[in-house]
Each structure stands twice: as C-alpha cells, then as structure tokens.
Amino acid sequence: MAIEESLERKEALVESVKYKVSIENVDGWYGTKRAIKDINLKVREKTVTAFIGPSGCGKTTLIRCLNRMHEMTPGARVDGRIIVDGINIYDKSIDAVIIRRRIGMVFQKPNPFPTMSIFENVAAGLRLNGINNKTIIREIVEESLKNAALWDEVKNELHIPGMSLSGGQQQRLCIARALAMQPEVLLMDEPTSSLDPIGASKIEELVRTLKDSVTIIIVTHNMQQAARVSDFTAFMYLGDMIEYGATNQIFMKPEKELTERYVSGKFV
Amino acid sequence: MARLLDIGLERITNLILDMGHLSEDLVNSALESYEKGTMMRAQIFEGSEKLRFLQIEVTDFATELIARYQPVSKDLRFIQSSMDAAYGFSIFGRYAYDIAEVMETIGPLADCDKSEVSLMAKTAKDMISLSVKSLEKLDKNASQKLYMMDDSVDSIFRKYLKKVLTQTKKRNFQPRCYVSALLILRYLERISDHACYIGDSVHYVVTGDASPRR
Secondary structure, eight states, X not given: OHHHHHHHHHHHHHHHOOEEEEEEEEEEEETTEEEEEEEEEEEETTOEEEXXXXXXXXXXXXXXXXXXXXXXXXXXXXXXXXXXXXXXTTSTTSOHHHXXXXXXXXXXXXOOOTTSBHXXXXXXXXXXXXXXXXXXXXXXXXXXXHHTTOXXXXXXXXXXXXXXXXXXXHHHHHHHHHHXXXXXXXXXXXXXXXXXXXXXXXXXXXXXXXXXXSXXXXXXXXXXXXXXXXXXXXXEEXXXXXXXXXXXXXXXXXXXXXXXXHHTTOOO | OOXXXXXXXXXXXXXXXXXXXXXXXXXXXXXXXXXXXXXXXXXXXXXXXXXXXXXXXXXXXXXXXXXXXXXXHHHHHHHHHHHHHHHHHHHHHHHHHHHHHXXXXXXXOTTSOOHHXXXXXXXXXXXXXXXXXXXXXXXXXXXXXXXXXXXXXXXXXHHHHHHHHHHTTSTTOOHHHHHHHXXXXXXXXXXXXXXXXXXXXXXXXXXXXOOTTX
C-alpha cells in the first residue's frame, strides 16, 4: 500500500510539472545557412533556464526564435514548432506582435528609448497597446519599477531621461519596460555583459526574484552566472543542443564529454 | 595552452600525495615500534603534526582555487575530494600517534601475543597504500577493493573483541596485552574506514557518483 501511495504521489508530481515552452524540432535559418539544428527542449514554468555555449553556437538565434524576432531578420526563417501554453506560436493564425507582448525580451545592451523619461520608457508599451487610463498606467509603471528593483532609486525623479541612469539602472529600466507588458516568459540575451559587477549582481538577484512570477530564459557567456541564477541549463555547440539538464547536473556531472570540456574551460 | 587552474590542481595533487606517503610511513613506523618494542612517540608526533599542517595548507589552497577559478565538474569534484583525502591522511597520522602512545602508556609488551595485530596491520597497511595509489592513478575501482579489505579488518576486530571478552573470565588474563592489542586493532579498524572514504572520494572524482558501497 505504501509503495502504491508513493507511486501515485510520484505520478501526481510528474503530472504537476508544467512546461511553459516546448521547442520541437526547431531549425533556424539565415538564408541557406542552418544556424540551429533540430532543437528539442521543454522549459518548465516559473524556472530560469540558461543557454550557454561558445560564440556562434546559436544561443541568440534560438532565443530570438522564441518570440518570433528571428523572422524579422531578412532571409531568416524557422522550421519546427514552438509551443507556448499549448499554442504553436508559428501557427499562421497567430499574430507575432501578440506573441512578443506575451514573451518579453531584454537585450545585451540597455536600450531605453533615448528621448523618453524613466516613466515614459515604462509606460510606452502600455500606450502603444491602447491603455490610456492615467491611473492604471501610473500603477503599472510603479509596480514594474518595483518588480525590476529600481523603484526606490528613481521614485523621486521619474521625469528625468532614462538615458541619464547608470548602465545597470538602464538595464533594470528595460526589464521594467518588459515587465509592464506582464509577459509570461522573459527572454534575456546576455543582460549583464555590458554591466559592472555590482550592476550585474543586481540583475542576477532580480532574475531569481522574478522567476516566482515569470518563466525566464537567459543567454549568457558567463558560466558562473548560469550556475548562479538558473535552474536548468542547455549547452549548445555549432547549432546543436548538446546537453540539457538541471544546472547542478550540468556543472557538477555533465553527461557529455563536450559539455564537460566547455564548462571546465578546456575547449579548444 | 594549460589553464591557470591546472597549475593549482597539480600543486594540490602533489601536496595530497606527499601527505599520503607521509601518513603511510607514519603508520608503518608506529606498527613497527609496537612489534619491535621501540619507542617512537616523539618522531611520530612530529610527523602527525606535519600532516595536520599540510591538511590546513590543502584546505586553504583548495579554497583559494575555488575562489579564484570557480571550477566546475571534474575539477570541482577533484578539489572537494582533495580536502576529504587530506583529512583522511591527517587522521592516519593521528592514529599512528595513538598507536605509538599505547606502549608509552601501557609499558613494554614484549611478552604479548601480537599475531592478531600483525594480521590486521598487514591489511590496513595495504589499504593505506591502495588509497594513496588510487588517488595517484585516479582509479575508481579501488573503492570496491578497499571495502572488501575493510570487511576482513572488521571481521578480525570483532573476533578479537569476542576473544577478549572470553579471556577476561580466565585466571591468567593479562589485561596489559589485551587492552593494548584491542586499542591498536581499533585504531587500525578506523584507519581502514578512512582508507575506504579516500577510495570513495576518488570514485566520486572520476564518476561524479557516490561509491556504490556508501
């Protein structure tokens, strides 16, 4: 009886694991160049997944496929299926703009809108999506800045240009801008590579906090960062997904020799 | 091009192997002093202290390597296991000293039967030697052999303990001989356990898994 109960509990646990994003047989192309090859991966809801690998391995291409930004590059296309909450985002009936609203993105270099204030940077997406109620906008801006751990630093100067903030603050402003759209998935493409260590550590703390409400996928060249912030790690090489697993397993006991060599810095 | 971490790993390997050889020598000396009745407590204490300082050096250096290079995977497992092995070798030194001290405390034992201690000592010495070699060669299979040897050590100890309990009822019971032998057998039994743990550490370095026996 005890064994049966235990098995039932285990089955219930397996069933309760919810996958937010399923990448199925995905190829990413730039013209005739196949940048990522037959990628299969399931991303659990409200976790942080890191994509690691050497330059040119396809990490950024893959992350850009996840919110249909890849197709904005002339000549680029995607084969395969990317399922978010049971819906194939590449289905012909799906509007890419809506997908990008649900799946936010933060880039390598902070890119606040240069002519806008801190407040307007966060509010811009809301206004573009037809939200004009000032009270609602104010509330969402405040909540987003709080969630991006920036509110306390800027609450008395929301009118100053976003570009006047430090690099780390600008990046958190960009995260607040993305959070204002209340995305379900947040893609982060090397979000700390242009920041100093303090700015980077604030973003890392933020990532850990945000995963309670958002599924996060982060591309990073910094393996220690992947080890610190992520729950799962995927190692890519020359467009292939070499290994995907729990971060602890990837960094302590990788299954593939190639992964072992990469994470240990023995790559030639 | 060699990684900077490799230079550190080489240094820590050398430190650990030095500790292994020194601990092996100390246990051998302590057992020899018991068998031959020579007093070597001061020399063995000196060696044991050296092992203790080396253990501190390994721990400090391992911590430095982790802080500087943030190693992962096999590198991290090796550093972690080096600290475990350093502790094991330091413990060998401590037990060598305890063995040497038995005679100082109890007095000459020339008239005692030392056959059981000699029997266990041979296996225990082989186990120390094997644990050092397993670390040198990163031999993951040594762990299994060490546990098999440990079973025989445990068996000798249990048998001797029963024998002592039987002997205490006899008129000509000589507590000096039995107590000294029992203490030394106990130290050797603990040395054997720690040799197994070193084998486990090597198994963990190579495979990333705990030893099948643990």
